[in-house]
């Protein structure tokens with residue numbers, strides 16, 4: 152039975168960029184809006200063609216305008232967005248009036264929908280992030296108030312007459328501490344940055360800042376948590392000068408040496424940027440496995456400059472700095488042999504510049520840290536919130552004497568400090584000259600993932616649970632790529648940031664715990680329930696044993712923080728798992744997600760997926776309908 156058409160018209164639709172690598176494209180579609188669905192069709196010679204996609208009206212959560220992107224052609228001046236359960240659709244109306252009509256009509260029909268959002272993103276999601284707030288997850292909570300929400304949720308508009316269990320449910324997200332300082336969003340500093348004049352503040356790598364003005368195309372005005380502002384922040388012109396800060400920049404090496412290094416790496420998309428034989432020019436060299444009788448090939452691409460002084464590898468994609476060009480081609484092959492996936496470096500790992508003092512290069516001055524409150528306690532002792540240099544929130548792990556094998560830890564610390572990824576809790580430095588030793592890390596305002604799930608899990612929707620797992624998978628893929636084994640991956644060892652992003656913490660730390668209960672397999676703290684069979688039988692850790700633990704973590708997330716195998720003790724778990732017993736499917740998990748968990752629990756490590764594979768599987772669940780790919 153077809154329901155009656157409420158509104159119909161030809162609009163421009165932007166492709167949904169389900170894969171980060173697919174560039175946006177725009178197609179004319181006939182949109183047909185009925186009480187049931189918003190469907191869009193091929194449209195050729197004034198005739199409706201085949202259906203390309205459809206959104207169930209009940210699943211729509213927000214409809215709103217979007218700020219047009221810079222230098223937008225006339226036909227794309229009136230964009231609007233439809234946020235729905237499985238995705239985000241951008242459509243361009245023909246003019247202002249046409250857009251107003253679509254938005255009003257849509258709003259009328261969705262006003263009683265159960266999961267309307269109270270916040271939205273005023274900027275487009277482009278090339279892997281929202282232009283308004285830089286969040287990199289498509290389902291990240293909005294950064295600006297969605298005004299119509301308040302009107303729609305006015306008690307006088309609500310369905311009070313419905314019996315209790317039929318009232319629309321509206322789970323509100325838990326409050327996000329520190330938000331609301333800026334409608335423009337948050338920026339994360341990529342480098343330390345010293346003040347250039349008196350009006351500037353210094354920026355600390357990985358610290359977050361509120362963007363208070365983005366008027367200047369090159370410079371943002373940002374403020375720190377205390378409201379201090381700087382006239383400038385990270386910018387592209389500064390980046391231009393600092394190619395040597397990038398892992399992929401190798402400077403002067405010969406073509407032969409470059410090919411040797413890339414082949415040695417042997418990974419699809421291994422790449423580096425080197426100085427070209429022409430002074431002041433650069434060459435991007437990339438390796439692909441999939442060509443030339445499977446032995447792979449290295450191709451060298453010169454970075455060209457066009458008449459407007461912009462640089463490019465593919466003529467249609469021009470940039471004003473090498474880092475920007477590389478970032479683009481990390482997501483888009485756009486004519487290259489393959490996209491740039493794995494930077495290959497010739498440099499020794501760098502020491503972060505937050506750590507200039509004391510015994511080791513990581514040493515921080517204890518007097519620069521003021522402890523303000525207790526955050527929790529773990530295997531090594533108490534964790535406190537602190538202010539570093541009076542300005543920056545940090546978490547300080549206070550290591551009790553004899554709770555850690557300190558020498559081994561200090562040996563490893565530098566490796567751990569150099570592991571820097573947006574989804575890893577950043578280790579900033581340490582104070583090691585006396586007890587308690589301080590381990591200073593990034594502060595995560597929503598605390599441990601496990602307690603967050605227990606306290607707020609019911610307020611989260613399955614897509615947000617999936618997003619949390621995806622965040623963890625991103626971090627783990629990074630560790631896997633750097634051949635670093637976590638050894639104790641579990642929800643209790645992940646932390647939740649103020650925007651609900653989840654980051655992996657305590658990587659590698661399990662090795663340094665001096666606690667019999669923790670280390671021994673009969674001890675209550677040993678993570679048997681997260682351990683793969685080869686771990687509890689032979690202590691054989693690998694990235695594949697991390698994959699097993701990741702499967703358990705997905706289970707924890709979709710069970711909202713339940714204890715795995717809650718009816719069994721460690722000994723019984725060893726027995727049961729060895730016999731092939733596996734955890735059941737949590738109610739909130741779809742069959743597909745449960746299949747992912749089960750694949751992580753393959754008895755044979757080599758038959759478990761890698762994090763790299765897991766990431767692409769999970770990415771496909773985050774994506775919505777796949778029409779209109781270029």
Ligand code: AMP
Pocket residue numbers: 526527528529530531532534546548576592593594595596598599643646656657
């Ligand atoms: P851990 O010693 O890592 O197990 O930490 C113990 C508890 O301290 C965690 O469960 C969190 O509640 C809290 N905590 C640890 N690190 C941080 C951090 N970086 N930011 C916020 N809270 C933290």
